Amino acid sequence: MDLEAIGKVKNRFDEPEDIKEMRESESQIIVDENYIEGLDGLDKGDFLKVVFYFHESNDYELKGKRREGKVRGVFASRSPHRPSQIGVTTVQLMEKDENVLKVYGLDAMNGTPILDIKPYSSWLDEPTGLKNLDNPRQYINTLVEKEKYDSILAKAGELHGHYCPNLSLGVIGGSYAMKKLKQTSIGMEDVIAIIETNNCFSDGIQYSTGCTFGNNSLIYRDYGKTAFTLIERKNQESIRLYFKQNDFLEKEYPETQELFQKVIVEKNGDKKDSKKLTKKWKQIAYDFTKKQPTNLFKIEKNPQIDKIPKKAPIYEDKYCDKCDEKVMATRIIKKEQTQYCIPCADETYIQLDGRGMIQK
Ligand SMILES: [Zn+2]
Numbered sequence: 001m002d003l004e005a006i007g008k009v010k011n012r013f014d015e016p017e018d019i020k021e022m023r024e025s026e027s028q029i030i031v032d033e034n035y036i037e038g039l040d041g042l043d044k045g046d047f048l049k050v051v052f053y054f055h056e057s058n059d060y061e062l063k064g065k066r067r068e069g070k071v072r073g074v075f076a077s078r079s080p081h082r083p084s085q086i087g088v089t090t091v092q093l094m095e096k097d098e099n100v101l102k103v104y105g106l107d108a109m110n111g112t113p114i115l116d117i118k119p120y121s122s123w124l125d126e127p128t129g130l131k132n133l134d135n136p137r138q139y140i141n142t143l144v145e146k147e148k149y150d151s152i153l154a155k156a157g158e159l160h161g162h163y164c165p166n167l168s169l170g171v172i173g174g175s176y177a178m179k180k181l182k183q184t185s186i187g188m189e190d191v192i193a194i195i196e197t198n199n200c201f202s203d204g205i206q207y208s209t210g211c212t213f214g215n216n217s218l219i220y221r222d223y224g225k226t227a228f229t230l231i232e233r234k235n236q237e238s239i240r241l242y243f244k245q246n247d248f249l250e251k252e253y254p255e256t257q258e259l260f261q262k263v264i265v266e267k268n269g270d271k272k273d274s275k276k277l278t279k280k281w282k283q284i285a286y287d288f289t290k291k292q293p294t295n296l297f298k299i300e301k302n303p304q305i306d307k308i309p310k311k312a313p314i315y316e317d318k319y320c321d322k323c324d325e326k327v328m329a330t331r332i333i334k335k336e337q338t339q340y341c342i343p344c345a346d347e348t349y350i351q352l353d354g355r356g357m358i359q360k
Pocket residue numbers: 160162163164166167200
């Protein structure tokens with residue numbers, strides 16, 4: 001076997017340190033001049049898989065206590081102490097200057113030999129890229145089962161656009177309820193969520209439960225409460241979670257509350273304030289994932305709920321005589337011999353927006 005170092009790591013970590021701290025700091029990969037042509041095509045912003053050699057690790061245990069305290073086999077861990085001392089991490093390329101790559105996300109110490117660099121590929125590196133996965137939610141189901149709230153939050157952020165406390169609460173509450181009711185969702189209305197708010201919380205619920213606006217498994221009741229009920233249709237088992245720590249901001253993060261007031265409520269903050277809030281919001285979101293759901297929520301099993309509707313019917317299609325667009329039959333407005341869509345008929349309708357359900 002012939003392995004060659006193609007470069008090495010330069011950063012401020014001469015000793016192994018907290019991985020999170022390392023990943024959040026900048027590292028440089030100094031690529032050997034002989035390989036510089038091989039960097040052609042790498043661009044700022046690209047995600048890369050970096051393969052490196054744990055040069056300071058020498059012994060290993062095939063089975064032993066790992067960082068988080070659990071006993072497990074070396075191949076079920078990311079420990080640097082392993083038979084082949086190879087580490088793999090996904091990083092983001094922030095800048096490329098000839099043979100120097102500035103990256104974020106690397107958890108390798110200063111001086112670590114780099115063995116290889118490959119572009120990250122969602123097709124190859126994301127579990128959802130696996131051809132045998134007919135259920136696109138299989139990976140999320142695994143995370144829910146293992147209560148990996150932080151990993152689910154990371155994914156939910158892709159949908160939501162930012163990390164915030166309410167998104168996190170939705171993720172935790174939704175995941176907790178799914179596990180309690182032993183549910184997985186394939187988006188066919190077998191499991192339903194009744195949501196009582198349309199703030200960030202509802203995106204966390206949609207992501208973690210798979211009950212969404214589009215698959216008709218999400219019922220919106222305009223109560224304006226950070227709460228939801230998960231219902232399993234077959235046995236009518238249900239669970240309601242209501243967020244009970246409403247004073248968490250002033251109690252645990254008073255400076256963030258001031259910032260929130262300034263930036264969001266009074267719309268008075270500058271760019272720096274917004275950036276600071278984004279960072280704080282993310283930190284609180286991740287702090288929540290370390291708490292016990294039972295401390296965050298008031299939890300009720302099989303609460304009293306109004307009858308849930310039957311599975312969504314499929315309605316016939318009709319056409320508006322004025323604009324010729326296809327319309328669901330129940331939304332056609334008949335005026336004398338002519339049929340119209342709602343806007344062409346100038347009829348009232350209900351709109352769901354940031355203010356809740358509004359009659360227009
Ligand atoms: Zn949000």
